[in-house]
Amino acid sequence: MTDTHQPPRGTGAELKRAILDEARRRLESGGYPALSTRKIASAVGCTATSIYLYFNSKDALIHALIEEGFEDLNSKMMAAIEGDGPVLERLKDAARAYVRFGLERTAYYEIMFMLRPEQMERFPAESYRRARRSLDAFASFASVSPAEGLKRGTIVLTALHGLVALLIAQRVDAQLDREELIESAIHAACTAAVAPPF
Amino acid sequence: MTDTHQPPRGTGAELKRAILDEARRRLESGGYPALSTRKIASAVGCTATSIYLYFNSKDALIHALIEEGFEDLNSKMMAAIEGDGPVLERLKDAARAYVRFGLERTAYYEIMFMLRPEQMERFPAESYRRARRSLDAFASFASVSPAEGLKRGTIVLTALHGLVALLIAQRVDAQLDREELIESAIHAACTAAVAPPF
DNA sequence: GGCTCTAAGTTTACACTGTCAACCACGCCT
DNA sequence: AGGCGTGGTTGACAGTGTAAACTTAGAGCC
Numbered sequence: 388m389t390d391t392h393q394p395p396r397g398t399g400a401e402l403k404r405a406i407l408d409e410a411r412r413r414l415e416s417g418g419y420p421a422l423s424t425r426k427i428a429s430a431v432g433c434t435a436t437s438i439y440l441y442f443n444s445k446d447a448l449i450h451a452l453i454e455e456g457f458e459d460l461n462s463k464m465m466a467a468i469e470g471d472g473p474v475l476e477r478l479k480d481a482a483r484a485y486v487r488f489g490l491e492r493t494a495y496y497e498i499m500f501m502l503r504p505e506q507m508e509r510f511p512a513e514s515y516r517r518a519r520r521s522l523d524a525f526a527s528f529a530s531v532s533p534a535e536g537l538k539r540g541t542i543v544l545t546a547l548h549g550l551v552a553l554l555i556a557q558r559v560d561a562q563l564d565r566e567e568l569i570e571s572a573i574h575a576a577c578t579a580a581v582a583p584p585f
Numbered sequence: 586m587t588d589t590h591q592p593p594r595g596t597g598a599e600l601k602r603a604i605l606d607e608a609r610r611r612l613e614s615g616g617y618p619a620l621s622t623r624k625i626a627s628a629v630g631c632t633a634t635s636i637y638l639y640f641n642s643k644d645a646l647i648h649a650l651i652e653e654g655f656e657d658l659n660s661k662m663m664a665a666i667e668g669d670g671p672v673l674e675r676l677k678d679a680a681r682a683y684v685r686f687g688l689e690r691t692a693y694y695e696i697m698f699m700l701r702p703e704q705m706e707r708f709p710a711e712s713y714r715r716a717r718r719s720l721d722a723f724a725s726f727a728s729v730s731p732a733e734g735l736k737r738g739t740i741v742l743t744a745l746h747g748l749v750a751l752l753i754a755q756r757v758d759a760q761l762d763r764e765e766l767i768e769s770a771i772h773a774a775c776t777a778a779v780a781p782p783f
Numbered sequence: 784g785g786c787t788c789t790a791a792g793t794t795t796a797c798a799c800t801g802t803c804a805a806c807c808a809c810g811c812c813t
Numbered sequence: 814a815g816g817c818g819t820g821g822t823t824g825a826c827a828g829t830g831t832a833a834a835c836t837t838a839g840a841g842c843c
């Protein structure tokens with residue numbers, strides 16, 4: 388498990404890549420707690436402090452992973468949104484993509500959305516906004532004004548986040564049929580988003 | 586700040602109380618990170634290991650705080666639910682109570698709902714269910730069957746959780762009017778909950 | 784009084800964590 | 814040859830939660 392395989396590691400930029408690769412591997416297999424600077428270093432064949440030559444802090448390393456996660460999530464949602472078909476159906480497809488991402492790439496989802504702010508320096512707001520293009524796409528849907536669109540898009544995303552977060556934390560009643568719950572929640576959130584203003 | 590006031594601390598059950606009190610104080614003033622066994626101990630005038638005489642682990646201590654949080658949250662929501670007035674309005678009032686709790690007692694909310702499962706042994710499921718009486722009340726609303734009610738109640742709670750969690754993490758666009766967003770999200774979630782099945 | 788038994792706390796230690804300051808080694812340039 | 818910067822390591826610091834062993838105080842009983 389603590390795979391101390393020592394592939395002739397590179398140096399300089401190569402080492403940086405190796406560190407990032409190892410961090411990604413560990414995140415995917417062991418989640419956030421597996422991201423220890425010392426463990427990453429020993430697996431990659433360098434010392435813990437060498438990581439600081441390429442990342443200002445552990446958080447900076449994690450930010451790089453978060454960025455990767457946003458890239459994946461965004462592309463999946465954009466693909467759904469840019470499809471053809473009725474607006475509501477595309478919205479739902481994007482929502483399904485979001486939920487699927489959260490449940491399949493749980494470790495990524497956690498570092499992207501579930502780290503408490505004091506626990507980690509917040510992902511830079513600027514990157515976050517850029518990373519959130521899909522929200523803008525959401526916002527452009529079925530909205531009278533841009534402001535109303537932003538609001539509605541945000542509401543959908545918060546609803547989806549709550550669903551995913553509680554599912555991940557296993558804080559949803561086990562009696563419920565998972566798939567049915569998800570589909571119903573998506574339906575509720577998306578139809579509300581395209582409903583006439585109240 | 587690291588108030589090493591040493592009030593003639595008690596012993597036995599009194600010490601346990603003192604520990605819990607200090608933990609609560611620290612949680613409220615400094616959030617989750619302020620909950621260090623050593624800091625609590627030194628503030629209360631005993632050693633860190635003494636805490637383990639009364640709590641099996643740090644998590645057990647936190648569980649006690651979580652229980653307090655649920656008690657507060659539950660009573661507030663139940664008060665709203667058991668009021669008089671139309672169902673939808675009572676539902677919204679309960680939702681408002683939930684959101685207000687999350688935004689006012691943030692530190693409590695975080696340990697109750699936002700700790701990642703690996704980070705802390707999950708709050709015992711049995712306690713959690715008991716702590717969640719308000720969900721059952723939700724479920725009893727506007728539902729054809731109990732199963733449908735549970736599902737709808739869960740969907741509302743997930744939506745509210747997502748809203749609160751992202752607000753706390755400051756991951757909601759700052760341009761949005763906070764109060765308006767909250768009110769709209771509550772409206773969307775609650776009206777969907779009492780809508781006819783789709 | 785003197786013995787034992789027990790409960791309550793403390794001391795000490797272990798294995799971690801992220802990170803910083805000082806140090807060393809090498810290749811390039813003058 | 815000498816100086817310098819770049820890349821990396823060593824060793825340390827200040828934390829963390831927690832387990833094992835030790836000490837101390839008090840109660841019950843002969």
